[in-house]
Amino acid sequence: MNVRMNCRPIKVTANELVEELILQARRGQIIIISVKKTIAAVRRDGPHLVESECELVELIVDIAPAFGMFVAFDVRE
16 A cells, blocks of 8 residues: 655755745735744744744745745734
8 A cells, every 4th residue: 555644855944844834825815924923834844944033034035025925024923
């Protein structure tokens, strides 16, 4: 029996995780990517990653606009 579980590589990069999370956002409307939620998801899905919070924010700011999305700087909320 050939059962495929999670196809994600064991060691994904922070860049790959951030891009994957951004691409999961719904299309066809104004999309605002929450920095707080994205960082929490990266920490959950990539516990091996060593990037700082500032480095993850930089990745989000670099990647989200490339997909036509806005960034909500809600880390302190």
